[in-house]
Amino acid sequence: MSVIDLRSDTVTRPGPAMRRVMAEAEVGDDVFRDDPTVDRLEAMVAEMLGKEGALFVASGTQSNLCALLTHCGRADEYIVGQQAHTYLYEGGGGAALGGIQPQPINLEEDGTLDLEKVEGLIKPDDYHYARTRLLCLENTTNGRVLPAGYPEEARALVDRRGLSLHLDGARLFNAAVKSGRSGAELAAPFDSVSICLSKGLGGPVGSVLAGKAGFIKAARRWRKVLGGGMRQAGLLAAAGIYVLENHIERLAEDHAHALRLAEGLAAIGGCEVDPGAVQTNMVYVGLPADRLDALIEHLAGQGILVYKGNPMRFVTHLDISSEDIDRTVAAMGAGLE
Ligand SMILES: *Cc1c(COP(=O)(O)O)cnc(C)c1O
Numbered sequence: 183m184s185v186i187d188l189r190s191d192t193v194t195r196p197g198p199a200m201r202r203v204m205a206e207a208e209v210g211d212d213v214f215r216d217d218p219t220v221d222r223l224e225a226m227v228a229e230m231l232g233k234e235g236a237l238f239v240a241s242g243t244q245s246n247l248c249a250l251l252t253h254c255g256r257a258d259e260y261i262v263g264q265q266a267h268t269y270l271y272e273g274g275g276g277a278a279l280g281g282i283q284p285q286p287i288n289l290e291e292d293g294t295l296d297l298e299k300v301e302g303l304i305k306p307d308d309y310h311y312a313r314t315r316l317l318c319l320e321n322t323t324n325g326r327v328l329p330a331g332y333p334e335e336a337r338a339l340v341d342r343r344g345l346s347l348h349l350d351g352a353r354l355f356n357a358a359v360k361s362g363r364s365g366a367e368l369a370a371p372f373d374s375v376s377i378c379l380s381k382g383l384g385g386p387v388g389s390v391l392a393g394k395a396g397f398i399k400a401a402r403r404w405r406k407v408l409g410g411g412m413r414q415a416g417l418l419a420a421a422g423i424y425v426l427e428n429h430i431e432r433l434a435e436d437h438a439h440a441l442r443l444a445e446g447l448a449a450i451g452g453c454e455v456d457p458g459a460v461q462t463n464m465v466y467v468g469l470p471a472d473r474l475d476a477l478i479e480h481l482a483g484q485g486i487l488v489y490k491g492n493p494m495r496f497v498t499h500l501d502i503s504s505e506d507i508d509r510t511v512a513a514m515g516a517g518l519e
Pocket of ligand 1 (some may be wrong): 240241242243244267268320350352353378380381389
């Protein structure tokens with residue numbers, strides 16, 4: 183029985199073609215700037231996102247942290263979603279390593295931050311306060327694409343108030359495929375953008391941070407400070423190039439699978455799910471609390487892995503087929519009978 187792993191889109195494993203380009207990659211010492219494959223990946227991402235430069239980093243966490251440390255100094259502040267990955271799931275790195283104060287604010291239903299509330303939280307120029315330097319957004323956020331026009335409104339606000347604007351675009355290409363807009367269009371309003379190669383794109387390791395040339399130069403220094411200077415990293419960058427060339431358009435399949443899953447589950451008593459709310463590769467399903475543990479055990483018995491949570495998050499990806507979706511719907515139905 184094959185395992186169906188719906189816990190995250192990080193669980194994909196490199197196939198033979200990807201492993202081949204990794205094995206054959208031309209490499210050098212990237213700390214000496216001698217790795218042509220890393221250079222090629224960085225140039226490729228800079229171009230795709232319409233930025234002057236890019237930096238290959240070990241993870242999305244390291245990418246966002248490099249961005250925070252580059253935009254903000256000690257006792258500076260950044261405004262960020264209370265439920266945003268950068269604030270909630272990155273170990274407080276900005277505070278621990280940069281002395282940067284977060285100002286979290288609740289996300290609205292659509293994944294945006296209310297810009298009036300954001301503006302009200304920008305601190306006055308007075309030594310009682312931290313200096314507000316940066317606004318940080320996420321796209322997609324909980325599988326939802328930021329509404330068209332919203333990043334441009336955020337840009338207008340930060341320009342008016344002298345802040346910078348960072349995007350945690352771990353799943354930016356899911357947003358691009360869903361909205362029919364290019365990565366560069368979605369990245370345009372932002373000073374810096376982080377993308378993950380190891381989420382839906384299906385790469386094994388790594389993220390890329392993009393921005394202006396001077397920003398990337400400073401971020402490269404921070405990456406070294408963080409212990410992220412990697413030597414023959416072209417082995418990993420080759421996989422990154424491979425997924426950017428081969429796995430962007432196919433994200434539409436993951437989105438279709440997520441919708442199929444939501445529609446299947448919506449017909450099952452006990453599953454609370456709105457297929458209309460599914461935009462990309464995530465489905466959130468409310469379940470009867472008293473049956474959660476038994477359901478997870480039942481699914482595990484069928485070779486289906488899910489995170490314990492209510493609503494439960496299901497994530498589709500490269501290694502999930504439409505048969506896997508049908509098997510999951512059937513197992514959920516049996517588990518909730
Ligand atoms: C996964 C993720 C990150 C961090 O990436 P890692 O490579 O796991 O460190 C950042 N932001 C978002 C929205 C993510 O989903």
